[in-house]
Amino acid sequence: MEAALQEAEYAFALGEVPVGAVAVLGDKILARAHNRIESLSDPLRHAEIILLENVRLLLGQKWLNHVEVYVTIEPCIFCAGAMVLTRVKRIIFGAHEPRTGAFGSKADINTVGLNHTIEVTAGINRQRCAALMQEFFKKVRRENKDQP
Numbered sequence: 001m002e003a004a005l006q007e008a009e010y011a012f013a014l015g016e017v018p019v020g021a022v023a024v025l026g027d028k029i030l031a032r033a034h035n036r037i038e039s040l041s042d043p044l045r046h047a048e049i050i051l052l053e054n055v056r057l058l059l060g061q062k063w064l065n066h067v068e069v070y071v072t073i074e075p076c077i078f079c080a081g082a083m084v085l086t087r088v089k090r091i092i093f094g095a096h097e098p099r100t101g102a103f104g105s106k107a108d109i110n111t112v113g114l115n116h117t118i119e120v121t122a123g124i125n126r127q128r129c130a131a132l133m134q135e136f137f138k139k140v141r142r143e144n145k146d147q148p
Contacts, residue, residue: 001094001125004070007034007047008132014039018132021047021071023055023064030067031055047071048079052086063087072129074101074122080109083118090119094129 007020011034023030033051037043048071055064068090069083075091080102083091096105103109103120110117 001070001072001092001129003029003032004072004094005125005128005132007032008072008129011035011047012132012136018136019047019071019073021051021069023051024068024070025066030058044078046076046079048075049082052082052088056086065089068092070124072125073097073133074103074105076100077102077107077109080118084109084114084116087116088118090121092121092124094123094125095133096122096126 003022004020007022008018009020011020012018014034016035016038019035021033023032031051031054033047033054035047036045036050048069051069052064055067056062063086065087067088069088070092072094074093074095074097075083076097077100091103093103098105100106103118103122110120
């Protein structure tokens, strides 16, 4: 989770919503990613999507059924769906996302009856992951308040 937090902190510094993700196979980090929505002006550039694309290309296969994904914030339905489609083995996330989380907070993709379910571990380094998001949005509100 520490590597995912580093990615989230990097995203924060770039002005992106601070979500970081890391893909692991065994004890080896395969790839890292962070949100790039603002810098690329593309609402589809979520950390998890970028990560899955990179890992799939790196491994040269469509199924990632041995890969574990660490992400700082509970993935949304878009990212959760991509994880199901690529058959990720396990998702480990930090903080729950009550407004958009798709692994139990707002919805639970594993209860829909799709062709794959993902092992889920939640709450790893939860406080630090949540604090980074809270700090980011406080900063955004301060900056927006100061603008004419």
